[in-house]
Amino acid sequence: MYATILQQDEQEYRELVASLLAPDSDGKDTDERWLMPRENPFFVGKLPPAGLVGDVALLKALRPYIAQHLHLATGRDTSFWRLGEGYEPFAAAFRAVSRDLKRRQKGEEVPTPPVPEIAVKGKPTFGWQELLEYWIRDCPRHPRTVREMQTLVQSLSQFLRGKLPADMSKQDVTAWLRHERDSRGNSGKTLEKKGTLMGALFSVAVKDELLPSNPFTGFDYKRLALKIGVQSESGREPFSLAQLQTLFSAEGLFAQSKGNGGGGYYARVWIPLLGLFTGARLDELGRLTVDDVQREPVPHFRIRRAKNSESLRSVPLHPQLIEHGFLDYVEAIQAAGHSRLWPLLRSRGALHTDSEMIGRWFNRYVHERLGFPRTVVFHSLRHTFKDLCRNAGIVSDVHHQLTGHASGSVGDRYGEGYSLEVLQTEISKIRLPFTVPRPEPYIPDQSAAPQRRAT
Template identity: 30%
Template sequence: MPTYLTKRGATYYFRRVIPDDLRPAFGGKRELTFSLGTKDRAEASRLCRAAAVQSDIDFEQAEAQLARPPATSLKSAETATMDRQAYAATAFASLQRQREAAFAAGNLAAFNARARDNLEMYQTILEGGDNLDLTLVQVEGMRRAYKALLADDGAAVFSATAVTLQERDQVSPPPETPMLPELIKLWAAERSPDARSVDMWRRTCAMFYAVVGEKPVGAITKADVIAFKAHLIGKGNAPATVDSRLNHLRSLFRIAVEQDIIPLDPAATVKAPSMKGEASPRRYYGAGELKAVFGSAIYTKGERPNRGAGEAAYWLPLLALYTGARLNEIGQLRPKDILQEVYLDADDKELRAWVIRITEDKQDGLRVKNPSSNRRVPIHQALIDLGFLRFVDAARDKGQARIFPDLKPDRYGVITGNWSKWYGLHLREVCGVSDKKITFHSFRHNFKRHWRECDLSKAANDAITGHESGSVADKYGGDYPLRPLVEGMARYRVPDFTLPPPPASLK
């Protein structure tokens, strides 16, 4: 049965949902529903196709009326080509928004199926298969829009329209402006990003040009940005990824506006799909997956793979599980970052606790994610029982600059960059953990989860993991008091988990 065709009793009806943002133009109605006045299926199918075409046109006109006064209709033979291209561009933009809504609602497959049916319908009309009372501009414009949408080729629709409009209005070419990648230098000078971020911005620029074609910044339009967004969505990128790529572009366009290179940011009002309900990209290790990791030969047979950087292969997963720290934060630790600190208990008695100081030291190459990441983490008794303090003492006695000297920085200077790649392969191929949502960072999720299971303070958890609460009041009073951190860590446990044996050198 064709799309939008329904049956009540013996009579056929047309039924189509009106998009939420267009309902004001239809008096708040949720659906277009009316009888086709026939009980014959073939005739109903023909009338349904006509109604579907007309409803597409009605939606386009409603969107134009809600957004701005209707444009003057162009009727002359000289402007017929421009009419079709302009109509196609407008229809394409509307279809993109409908696709984004379907994507956010988890209905993308159904939307694409309907789009393919509609493209076939418009093609049939053009080939004379239906004698409908529609203009060639409308039918050809909709056919082009659906074809561009399904082929993920919106750039062609928009660029063709832009050229025709320029010829019609005799618009002078824009002044000479730099190419998009050249703005990265200005952005980098202002933000001082690391090399990895610079490469990420460059990749976004390359992806953008691959979709819309290489053009100077002054020639980039909002239509180009919309086409790029549609391309990312069409490729199945998650909403967070689409948003990240668009933010890369916005940061560059903002620099261009500030430098008076362009008057307006063409990406300013282009929004990524809603991330409401999007699943987390990572999950925590279950009991079975923890046993797979800590039951590997590294822990049971004392193996130390070459790419595992010696004792780092043993200690880094354990440290992450019992501190919730990020990989690079623990990989870059120095012997002097492990120390005892004094605190007062509930009776004002002076006590000492071993802590890990996670801090930024640019002169020594130590990095943290943000200011709240500078913190102290009490060392869990499980790590002490395994001999971590003795391991640190040995590094201190040898005069090592780092606790894990065998870690070799990657090309960006990230000390755990190469080790992270090794761990990913080890996790999948050796430990047999195939779920791609489980990575090294998942240990951080474990810490958060198990802390909650122990019914411990969220504020103390945030202080240990370096998460900001978002409250200005929480920034008053300096460092978070050590006593609640120590007391919380003493109660922290990982359920259904047995510690592996200590390294042979520490037994």
């Protein structure tokens, strides 16, 4: 590094002289320029005092240049540079070059030593299969997630035709996602999901320094959607009032009492009701156990497994859920010896979650039986709940906490948030302008098809 900096200083001085002697030079400010000391971007002025503090201060000021040399020597991204035990040789080199640059500024002749050749480390030869296997070993993965990742890795590696992970660029990301759109008809939301999943694959290897960079980091999916002509939004809409009245009617969900599809009658009725009155996600509701439902300090349920840390929360029960017998249902399930709230909600394989059963049943029901558009699905209940909160005058940070949405304010991250008592008071403000039928009480061993009471 010492030789490189002196060489660059000498080259800059030669270029300055050449520019002054060039035939097309207009000669402006020539005298002033000749009188100016030779400048160098690596000159640090007055040296800091010797010792640890001085060396670290010097290195911090010159960190970008050090990182550049580290990248040449190791092939690693500059972001991996950290001041640590190896700072001493860098400090010594920069102290020496700072001293000799000052000597040159005073007019002393300081020869430039030959620059040693640096053996540049080549790019990692980490292959796609090794990358996939490393990601799988990193931490426990759900079988379905592994299956999805395997499919994406196969698609991406085949599309890139021999390129290794280390060779992939953001241009490759755009080209691959465009190919997925053209060949599979993927929506903007699906393309973003695929890119996010592949980014997680690269992220593990980059953090452990097996790959130099992650081409999916910071990728602009909204810009991609505009560029390739797809909508970036999910396309999900909240239910209209008329749709809600049809769905939550005696002729709607409550009439679907036959068969075990979607986890049986009680799952098919109570899970959508909970989604409407709490805004919880489908998988959050499908995972609930008897122990997750608590009565103190106010009736609520706990979400202990969710998509991210912000989503772990306690949600108070809306008064209408209590009036309609949800706590009675929980007690009956517990008395029957069940630990899960939905005993019949079980997937048929390891590649699917239990809650997918009710999700598929619900979406098929509203699209095929009720004739609702494809833009409304189970997740639309979450959108509907957010609108119900807004229309009830519930402030955004309250309904963010209810639904497990992260707030954009740094200040909101301090403290534990609103108490359950406050949340229950707020959620009680939600009113529906129509009457929702009361679900049938739980009957042990007949959870699939209770008989409707005569009305």
